[in-house]
Amino acid sequence: MESFHLIGIKGTGMSALTSILKDMGYYVTGSDVAEDFFTTPKLRKKNIEIYEFDKKNITSDKIYIASSIYDKDNPEVEEVFKNNYPFYYYHEFIEKFFKNKIGVSGTHGKTTTTSII
Numbered sequence: 001m002e003s004f005h006l007i008g009i010k011g012t013g014m015s016a017l018t019s020i021l022k023d024m025g026y027y028v029t030g031s032d033v034a035e036d037f038f039t040t041p042k043l044r045k046k047n048i049e050i051y052e053f054d055k056k057n058i059t060s061d062k063i064y065i066a067s068s069i070y071d072k073d074n075p076e077v078e079e080v081f082k083n084n085y086p087f088y089y090y091h092e093f094i095e096k097f098f099k100n101k102i103g104v105s106g107t108h109g110k111t112t113t114t115s116i117i
Contacts, residue, residue, distance in 0.1 A: 005057065006030035007076050008067030009050060013090055015039035017065070022046050031057050031076060055079040062086075065093045 004021055006014050009030025019042070021028045029049045043050060051057050058064070058079040063086040072078050080087045088096065104113050 001026060003027040003062045004029075004065060005062045005076075006065045006067075007053075007074065007080075008032055008070055008090075009043065009048070010037040010039050011067050011069075012039065014065070014067050015043055017090070017094070018043060018048060019046060022048060029057070029062075058083070058085065060085060064088070065090060 004018075004026055006018055006028065007030070008014050009018055010032040014030070015037075018028050018030060029051070030043070031051045031053050034052050040050070053074060053076055055075045055078065058076055060083065064076075064080045065088050066074070066077055066080075068089050068091060070077050072081060077087075102117060104110050104117070106113075
């Protein structure tokens with residue numbers, strides 16, 4: 001089974017993606033700044049390992065997903081690029097991961113719409 005490491009794991013979108021991947025049975029770790037965010041308790045409750053940014057967190061056995069605010073100035077992103085490990089920015093991974101999926105939301109008509117799909 002694939003393993004993922006999310007760079008900038010405490011962000012709103014990244015923490016939600018982490019929860020989805022974990023709930024699907026993937027092994028997920030991540031890194032971010034030392035301070036706690038409002039998302040940190042939820043990640044800890046799911047037993048997600050969270051590290052501070054460090055190139056030592058980068059190994060050859062994971063797929064890397066980074067928040068769009070981090071570029072090659074981040075030590076982990078730099079290490080991923082240096083070693084040519086599998087890498088996606090958050091928006092790229094979301095596009096690939098949800099490519100053949102449909103979400104239905106709204107106030108009225110969800111049941112009807114999903115029954116048609």
